[in-house]
Amino acid sequence: MTVIINSKPAIKEVVADLESRSASETTGSSRIAHSIRKQGSYIWYILSSNSVSLIAFTLFILLVLLAILGPLIVPYNPLATSAVDALKSPSWSHWFGTDQLGRDVLSRVIIATRLDLLISVTAVAISFVFGSLIGAVAGYFGGWFDKVSGRFIDTIMAFPLFVLAMGIVAALGNTVENIVYATAIINLPFYARVARAEVNIRRDAGFVHAAKLSGNSDFRVLAFHIYPNTLPPMMVQASLNMGWAILNAAGLSFIGLGVRPPTAEWGIMVAEGANFIVSGEWWLAFFPGIALMLAVFTFNLLGDCLRDIVDPRQRT
Amino acid sequence: MMYPQSRVGTVVRRLGQALPVLFGVILATFVLTRALPGDPAAFFAGPAADEKSIAEIRKALGLDRPLPEQFLVYLRDLSRGELGTSISTGQPVSEELIRRLPASLELTFLALLISMIIAVPLGILAAINPGKLIDHICRILTTAGVSLPTFFTGLGLVFIFYYILGWAPAPLGRLDFAYLPPPHVTGFYLIDGAFAAEWDTVYAALSQLMLPCVTLALFTLAPIARMTRASMIQVLSSDFIRTARAAGLTNYTVLIKYAFRNALLPLVTTLGMVFSFTLGANVLVEKVFAWPGIGSYAVEALVVADYAAVQGFVLSMAIIFLILNLIIDILYTFIDPRIELGN
Numbered sequence: 234m235t236v237i238i239n240s241k242p243a244i245k246e247v248v249a250d251l252e253s254r255s256a257s258e259t260t261g262s263s264r265i266a267h268s269i270r271k272q273g274s275y276i277w278y279i280l281s282s283n284s285v286s287l288i289a290f291t292l293f294i295l296l297v298l299l300a301i302l303g304p305l306i307v308p309y310n311p312l313a314t315s316a317v318d319a320l321k322s323p324s325w326s327h328w329f330g331t332d333q334l335g336r337d338v339l340s341r342v343i344i345a346t347r348l349d350l351l352i353s354v355t356a357v358a359i360s361f362v363f364g365s366l367i368g369a370v371a372g373y374f375g376g377w378f379d380k381v382s383g384r385f386i387d388t389i390m391a392f393p394l395f396v397l398a399m400g401i402v403a404a405l406g407n408t409v410e411n412i413v414y415a416t417a418i419i420n421l422p423f424y425a426r427v428a429r430a431e432v433n434i435r436r437d438a439g440f441v442h443a444a445k446l447s448g449n450s451d452f453r454v455l456a457f458h459i460y461p462n463t464l465p466p467m468m469v470q471a472s473l474n475m476g477w478a479i480l481n482a483a484g485l486s487f488i489g490l491g492v493r494p495p496t497a498e499w500g501i502m503v504a505e506g507a508n509f510i511v512s513g514e515w516w517l518a519f520f521p522g523i524a525l526m527l528a529v530f531t532f533n534l535l536g537d538c539l540r541d542i543v544d545p546r547q548r549t
Numbered sequence: 550m551m552y553p554q555s556r557v558g559t560v561v562r563r564l565g566q567a568l569p570v571l572f573g574v575i576l577a578t579f580v581l582t583r584a585l586p587g588d589p590a591a592f593f594a595g596p597a598a599d600e601k602s603i604a605e606i607r608k609a610l611g612l613d614r615p616l617p618e619q620f621l622v623y624l625r626d627l628s629r630g631e632l633g634t635s636i637s638t639g640q641p642v643s644e645e646l647i648r649r650l651p652a653s654l655e656l657t658f659l660a661l662l663i664s665m666i667i668a669v670p671l672g673i674l675a676a677i678n679p680g681k682l683i684d685h686i687c688r689i690l691t692t693a694g695v696s697l698p699t700f701f702t703g704l705g706l707v708f709i710f711y712y713i714l715g716w717a718p719a720p721l722g723r724l725d726f727a728y729l730p731p732p733h734v735t736g737f738y739l740i741d742g743a744f745a746a747e748w749d750t751v752y753a754a755l756s757q758l759m760l761p762c763v764t765l766a767l768f769t770l771a772p773i774a775r776m777t778r779a780s781m782i783q784v785l786s787s788d789f790i791r792t793a794r795a796a797g798l799t800n801y802t803v804l805i806k807y808a809f810r811n812a813l814l815p816l817v818t819t820l821g822m823v824f825s826f827t828l829g830a831n832v833l834v835e836k837v838f839a840w841p842g843i844g845s846y847a848v849e850a851l852v853v854a855d856y857a858a859v860q861g862f863v864l865s866m867a868i869i870f871l872i873l874n875l876i877i878d879i880l881y882t883f884i885d886p887r888i889e890l891g892n
Contacts, residue, residue: 526697
């Protein structure tokens with residue numbers, strides 16, 4: 234308050250501030266609404282400028298809704314068997330038909346969404362966290378940690394990745410959690426490399442020196458000044474990677490790893506339906522396969538759109 | 550501007566660089582078996598074993614010794630080409646893998662050949678006609694291609710071409726039961742059949758190969774076409790292409806001799822990644838088509854927790870991948886004489 238009393242310019246400023254504040258209070262709600270509308274119209278601009286991103290976004294919302302609401306909206310119990318209804322082709326009562334035990338394929342496809350997304354989201358999250366941690370530390374400090382982690386990542390990349398995932402699941406044990414860990418490990422190198430590169434190019438940037446000179450510790454500089462800048466490319470990497478993680482997890486359960494019957498999961502449903510393809514009962518494998526494909530497609534499109542926004546030069 | 554001697558030096562240096570990676574791969578495979586939670590002896594003993602027989606197996610396998618010593622034993626066995634014995638078949642793993650390897654390689658190589666024949670021209674055409682129909686086709690194919698689960702495409706092809714149209718034979722392995730495999734020379738039925746001039750067998754083998762090959766090819770098509778298009782676009786916009794055009798060179802010379810040779814470099818680099826995906830997708834395709842390759846061997850072994858077999862499979866796949874990458878890098882020096890590997 235003393236400042237206000239003693240200096241005229243300061244008083245002016247405060248008055249101006251008060252005026253603008255009262256102005257903003259009177260029109261506060263409409264201003265917030267305006268800014269929301271502005272944000273919304275920006276997102277809408279991005280989505281509508283490119284019909285592909287609109288489709289991707291819609292599909293993504295649909296997938297998330299199915300994963301959350303799945304158990305509430307399925308027409309039948311996904312595990313309830315019925316010998317009378319076995320192997321019925323798609324009809325009005327069973328849109329996607331029934332499987333060899335008379336279970337409703339539509340209900341099983343919907344229920345599986347949650348498990349499939351959960352496996353891949355968890356796996357991607359684990360590789361995101363550990364990958365960016367390893368990459369950021371290696372890129373910032375360099376030295377022995379950079380060398381050791383670099384060798385470690387090269388070794389992972391020296392394996393055909395799906396084969397390595399098979400080996401890891403075999404070594405850790407055949408469970409769903411281990412599918413998640415295996416998928417996380419084979420995706421780790423991509424995050425670590427992106428994070429390392431992004432941190433490394435900013436290590437000697439002006440704002441980093443400024444942050445250091447004003448007394449921030451290395452940890453603070455890395456965590457709060459450099460790391461947030463690496464997030465856009467990392468997010469692109471994550472959404473491009475999601476589709477691949479879903480494919481990998483489904484592939485592992487297709488060959489009989491992780492998820493056990495009668496659990497509903499797209500990969501294992503395709504595997505179970507595969508035996509009936511040669512006798513013409515196509516719907517058993519077709520619908521879970523299509524669901525899987527759509528999910529992967531959605532994340533790939535979404536990743537492409539994100540990348541176009543973050544880095545238009547990378548567009549291919 | 551050719552320096553054959555420095556090129557030999559480059560190749561030798563590249564071979565030297567592969568050694569630490571090979572060591573890392575062997576170490577990782579060893580760690581996967583021995584140092585992780587879970588008892589390998591229990592794995593080797595099988596599900597029906599009791600405490601006493603597990604202890605005996607642990608001793609017999611040398612698992613009671615310290616880890617570094619076990620690693621040395623493992624290295625010694627590997628240097629003799631021993632990968633242990635499969636508990637489900639009782640056969641040495643290495644023999645089984647070598648017996649099944651040609652089936653997998655025949656499938657993989659043919660699939661890659663098919664996808665390159667389609668993807669490379671497609672990528673080039675898309676690059677020289679940006680925004681035109683062919684470009685859109687290329688874009689749709691590449692986006693759809695990476696979204697397709699291989700096992701699902703395979704099943705779809707079986708349903709269409711075997712069940713509905715009846716053009717393809719049943720998806721049950723490399724040869725119909727009516728045929729005998731040709732005399733063993735390379736293990737590749739197409740080549741062996743041609744050597745023995747058994748054209749019926751070659752045809753039968755080819756018709757069995759077609760669907761799994763197309764399945765794998767559809768999968769690898771996307772990254773190859775995408776990369777060809779991207780690198781061609783980049784090269785075509787560079788100054789030397791403008792100069793070449795201005796100097797009045799023919800379209801063919803500019804595109805193929807000038808642009809494509811430069812566009813090949815990033816393409817060849819992508820091939821390494823494509824190989825990695827293909828070797829993984831191979832496992833899934835082999836399961837769908839009951840293909841008697843090393844992939845289906847590993848799947849059978851995984852189901853019964855046949856540990857030595859899985860480990861042998863993972864290691865041999867990694868070594869195949871390592872050799873392929875090595876070949877790619879050496880090819881690289883021949884495509885681009887400017888390059889000095891190791892920098």
